[in-house]
Amino acid sequence: MAKVAIVGAGPAGCSAGYHLAQSGHDVTLIDQHRFPRDKVCGDGISIESIQALSTMGIYPQNIRTLAAEYAPIHRFFLGVSNQIEHSELTKLEAYCIPRFVFDYLLYTKAIDAGCQVLTQTVNKQDWQDQGLPDAFDMIIDARGVSAGEVTAIAIRAYWMVNRHDVSETALTEAQIHFDRSLGVNGYGWIFPVATQQDLIKFNVGVGVWLDEYKTINTNIIQLFQQFIQSNNIARQLRTKIVSQRSPKVFPLATAKRGNQVVDGKILKIGDAANLTDPLTGEGIANAVLSGFHVAQAINMSRTSDAASENWQYLYESHFEADLRAGLGIRAWRKFSLMNYGLIWLMKRNPRIARQVSHAVAGVVPYHEVFVSLNY
Numbered sequence: 001m002a003k004v005a006i007v008g009a010g011p012a013g014c015s016a017g018y019h020l021a022q023s024g025h026d027v028t029l030i031d032q033h034r035f036p037r038d039k040v041c042g043d044g045i046s047i048e049s050i051q052a053l054s055t056m057g058i059y060p061q062n063i064r065t066l067a068a069e070y071a072p073i074h075r076f077f078l079g080v081s082n083q084i085e086h087s088e089l090t091k092l093e094a095y096c097i098p099r100f101v102f103d104y105l106l107y108t109k110a111i112d113a114g115c116q117v118l119t120q121t122v123n124k125q126d127w128q129d130q131g132l133p134d135a136f137d138m139i140i141d142a143r144g145v146s147a148g149e150v151t152a153i154a155i156r157a158y159w160m161v162n163r164h165d166v167s168e169t170a171l172t173e174a175q176i177h178f179d180r181s182l183g184v185n186g187y188g189w190i191f192p193v194a195t196q197q198d199l200i201k202f203n204v205g206v207g208v209w210l211d212e213y214k215t216i217n218t219n220i221i222q223l224f225q226q227f228i229q230s231n232n233i234a235r236q237l238r239t240k241i242v243s244q245r246s247p248k249v250f251p252l253a254t255a256k257r258g259n260q261v262v263d264g265k266i267l268k269i270g271d272a273a274n275l276t277d278p279l280t281g282e283g284i285a286n287a288v289l290s291g292f293h294v295a296q297a298i299n300m301s302r303t304s305d306a307a308s309e310n311w312q313y314l315y316e317s318h319f320e321a322d323l324r325a326g327l328g329i330r331a332w333r334k335f336s337l338m339n340y341g342l343i344w345l346m347k348r349n350p351r352i353a354r355q356v357s358h359a360v361a362g363v364v365p366y367h368e369v370f371v372s373l374n375y
């Protein structure tokens, strides 16, 4: 059995830790923070993430009993600049859960499976000094975006609103707005994240791609203000706020072409390996799944060299096709053309509407939407 160090205890690191400890390895899970800790995120636990969590023995019924704060999501809303929108009911349930709550759930699951935990900052340049390569047979880098390549930037705020000031639909609906007012490719979101009390918590934010963001003469805080100003739903919700937490900015490591998820003997997973969806910024599902597959790569290999090779192979066979399809759509997408055109089509054709909503919600992969549109 191998001695494995996992640096980073977010969803990717906890998933890898859980699976490796379950299969008998000696696992040390290292994070710079004590848990529970916050992570800036939209807090959307998509249907794909819910499926991925079942590999860790976490099911919707556990979420409902273990999570102190959550919102069950039944409906996905896609909108473009207030003018055209589509709302789709899904039979499968997704969730929104503040990461402070969600990540701790995964962390305790990894500990219960047998991981030892350590609170320590480990930077790659210190790994040698801190003796990691000598002390461990294998090192998994799960340090999130700080170890990946930054490709997008996003901002998140929490708004507290009285239950009687919002519609019942708003309590179970995840809204994504491709808003032209941003002036760059990106999106705004309005997600309910805690709906159990009289005071409802909403997560409201904006994400944009870095290459375009660099070319505009504004900053992410101004883009966030612009989104709220120009979006009817966000503007109305803002008038109902009874308390709020100031917005926080955080980078994202979305997919890139020709991705290498192995760096010598270091296996990269989650955001450290740029596994976030290049269209929606959703990264939890792939973080959890990459933890599962990296554990498989280690389990089926006799040497650390073979584990590295097998992890790159599993990455290419399980993740690359869909991330590439997402990158293709992103490259092709222009606000006024594709977003409008697509939602126009969705309004006229319920089958397309369902497929696209389900792809955004993570029920079907992007490349399958292309296939189904041909029929």
Ligand SMILES: Cc1cc2nc3c(=O)[nH]c(=O)nc-3n(C[C@H](O)[C@H](O)[C@H](O)COP(=O)(O)OP(=O)(O)OC[C@H]3O[C@@H](n4cnc5c(N)ncnc54)[C@H](O)[C@@H]3O)c2cc1C
Residues within 6 Å of the ligand: 007, 008, 009, 010, 011, 012, 013, 030, 031, 032, 033, 039, 040, 041, 042, 043, 044, 045, 046, 049, 120, 121, 122, 123, 124, 142, 143, 144, 145, 146, 154, 155, 156, 205, 250, 251, 252, 269, 270, 271, 272, 276, 281, 282, 283, 284, 285, 287
């Ligand atoms: C604003 C925003 C909104 C998003 N919205 C969504 C969403 O709604 N749904 C979704 O699925 N995804 C969303 N994402 C993406 C999602 O947050 C990430 O894809 C996901 O957190 C990746 O998990 P991870 O385990 O790879 O990394 P992380 O969750 O970032 O975990 C990395 C861990 O490594 C630790 N660490 C970092 N450096 C060191 C170090 N040097 N030493 C020790 N420990 C270290 C950190 O403390 C952290 O605990 C969003 C991202 C942003 C920025």
